[in-house]
Amino acid sequence: MPELPEVEIASRQLRAWALGRRVTAVQVGKTRVIRGQTPEAFAALAGRTLVGIERRGKWMLLLFDRGLGLISHLGMTGKWLRRERAAPAPKHVRATLELSDKGVLDYTDPRLFGRLIAGSVEALRAHPSLAALGPDPLGGVDAARLYQALQRTRRSIKEALMDQGTLAGLGNIHVGESLHRAALHPERPADSLSREEAALLARHIEESIRFALEAQDGPEPIKYVEEGGENPFLVYGRAGEPCPGCGSEIERIVQGGRSTFFCANCQPRTAGRRPSLPQAKAKPAKAKQPKTPAKARAKPPAKARSKAPAKTRQKPAAPAKKR
Ligand SMILES: [Zn+2]
DSSP states (O other): OOOHHHHHHHHHHHHHHHTTOBEEEEEEOSOGGGTTSOGGGGGGGTTOBEEEEEEETTEEEEEEGGGEEEEEEOTTTOEEEEEETTSOOOTTEEEEEEETTSEEEEEEOTTOOOEEEEEEHHHHHTOHHHHTOOOOGGGOOOHHHHHHHHHTOOSBHHHHHHSTTTSSSOOHHHHHHHHHHTTOOTTSBGGGOOHHHHHHHHHHHHHHHHHHHHHHOSSSOOOOGGGTOOOOOSSTTOTTSBOTTTOOBOEEEEETTEEEEEOTTTSOSSSTTGGGSOHHHHHHHHHHHHHOOSGGGGHHHHHHHHHHHHHHTHHHHHHHHHO
């Protein structure tokens, strides 16, 4: 399924194939992909030259001259393909743009979850789907902002990251991969993550995206894993296979109606390494609390306690990894 890296690659391919080319003819079927619009709405693109492509999360905005635009979301199975005009059309074509260089761009989408929206660039930029997007993680994830966003929800970390308002472009694959890389259990409440864990997660989101871009970038259209394409991912689609980190069996659970793949050994449910913290250190801190007469004094011990785990984190983590 296309997520940020796959859409980024699609936008690079479209730029290579069509930037600076004029659209000579447009054909759009009456399909779910253009829901809410008539095929005629796309006719205005004929005669326009593609001058740019912007990508935000999983959304692309194709910019044509004289202020016209085309939003493209690939949904689950959408793909842009290029062929020569004389070559036979591929299957499941929902829209076709003929180009001035005799090339043809076909938008194919067997399952019809994709979107094509034509209009003025100004109107398209203000489209609710684009306006609702959080920051795009390709240029780097702001760890402090991510921490703040996660603090605001009690949903699971998996579901919070699936929300395009948290970060734009992550989906089932890259949320699962990032959580695995960051050793975070997908069912942890989002607001249970510490600043350190959010920072770790931010780095691994960047890493997961970078990895997918490197593994999949090229001139050929991507064959999605669901279509039988090669699976380059660590845990995605690998239930029952050994975890690449520890050899334990990768599990599959369902969250928000979607599969989550993870390793229960590498991604323990408990926050941080709390269970293996020395009990003796935590207890005296608690015991001191009732003795403090003023309410204000209750805060310093609480802070001290939350700092203690961070300092001792390295020690308990090491034996856990050897398992
Ligand atoms: Zn593992």
